Amino acid sequence: MGRLRAMSDYESLRNARISENQARLASLGLEKKVGELRAIVSPAKSAKTPVRKYPRKSVYGCTSLRRSDRLKGKSVDPKSELHSLRRSDRLKGKFGDPISSQEVALSESKPRRLFSKGEGEEGEEKRRANAPFVNVDVSELRRLSPDVLARRCDSKTRGSIYDPVIGICCHFCRQKKLCGEEDCKRCGNLDIDQPCLGKTDCSVCHSTNGVLCRACLKVRYGEDMEEVQRNKEWMCPHCIEEKGINPFWICNSSLCLKKRKMVPTGIAIFKAREEGYKSVAHLIMDQLQRAAKGKR
Template sequence: MGSLGGKSDYESVRDARISENLARMEMLGLRRCAGEFSAIASASASASAAASRRAGIGGTTPRRNPKPPRVLTPLRRSGRLVAIAAAAPAGSASGPRRSARLNGQTTEHKALPLKGSLSKFAAEEAEEEEEEEEQEEKKAMVVIDKERVRILQERRCDSKGRGAVYDPVLGICCHFCRQKKLCGEEGCKRCGEGDLNQPCIGKTDCSSCHSSYGILCRACLKVRYGEDMDEVRKNKNWMCPHCIEEKGTKKFWICNSSICLKKRKLSPTGIAIYDAREQGYESVAHLLMDKLKCRAF
């Protein structure tokens, strides 16, 4: 690169203005004042630094400015406490609360009943009271159940397949459709009469596991597995698809609910009954079983 040339017009103008400003400051005495101020500031800074060094050597910290004194205001109390203090006798409201024993006052305590006839009598009374309470609770429950069942019975049998009335208390959840509905079966004491101790005859029950996996409503049993509720009810050895697969009695016969298919890393089938019947299969389970066989072989 070549050497730089002379000053530009801008630099020449800048230098001229700087010279004018310095001359003006000298004429007004500003440069002298600025020097005095800088000397004073440097002297104060050096003095504070020396003081801090001396404090560090002596082992004491520099004293801070004292805090302004606090103004004490009267203690605020609620009107309720003020009224209680005014109404109480002298000496009772002031000071901490103490027990009667510590204050020197005598107290009388009731003696506990001795073991014998008195304790037996008290125990019998307690048992009678508990029995009466249980009977009252049972009566109230029966009244509530009967009232609810009476209102819902008009629509309960509208749909025999999956039921038409949802009931979170009496209804039993189907493993496939996840509907907790009253069954539409005639003669079901649980759904028809509201007896919680009776089973629902409109839901299946696996003879092996007796778990929620084996609970299916009439419609899901027919559509998903091609079985009839009346025949299953007569068969006391009926097993759910989970137990059939576990025991190996029917190969590739699996539970085709969306929950169980996702656990197997299989996509749920959705409403596949129409495709299954078009292809000649009795149910979705038969269609799925054939697909699994083809995939295995």
């Protein structure tokens, strides 16, 4: 009881003290809430905030600023030579030779080699896709060392030596390497007039679409290079589809699949062989056939 009485005495003293403080605040005019005081003070602070002034950029030159004639208010004649737009020779209808004049004189002094497909004049032989025309000075071609020649034939699949001039780019792997065929005069002797025996050539289009190395020809299409070389009427998948021989036999390179709005297969040879297919092309052909039957 004594404890409860002491607590009630404390509460009464506390309430008396609170009432005295409130009366004192009221006499001083401070009975407003803190939120109201902040609302009054904050606009005053924002109004008194000084605006930061940045120094003007100093002009150290004495010359006048360069302005266009349009900003100066002058009318410009578009046909005048001073105000004519800069155009390339291609847009002007002029097709200039990108080769320098020195190289042109050098090439004209020497007998011209065979042209590529579509470049030759009437009566001249067309170049094969695995023997493209290279406009270089034969005497300046670098000769392969005996060590490099020995390493060239280590791999007959895609080749082991990269050469941006003599090497021919494969349509699928896009590796511009010298082939590993021992009797290839182009890659072994650097004879640019000879075809590359390690790259295929389509008998119909003679284009880069039919240039495949030994490894890509075997893995992606299930064909052997020896059989393709013996078949003088060999056609690339592009020409086979275009002629309607087998519409489901398509080129499965990443470039061609993207044009078809298809996802590139990546390394799909393991999946194809696990499912019993000869190559990736046979796997895709079966998938396209089943998809066509499902739509019917």
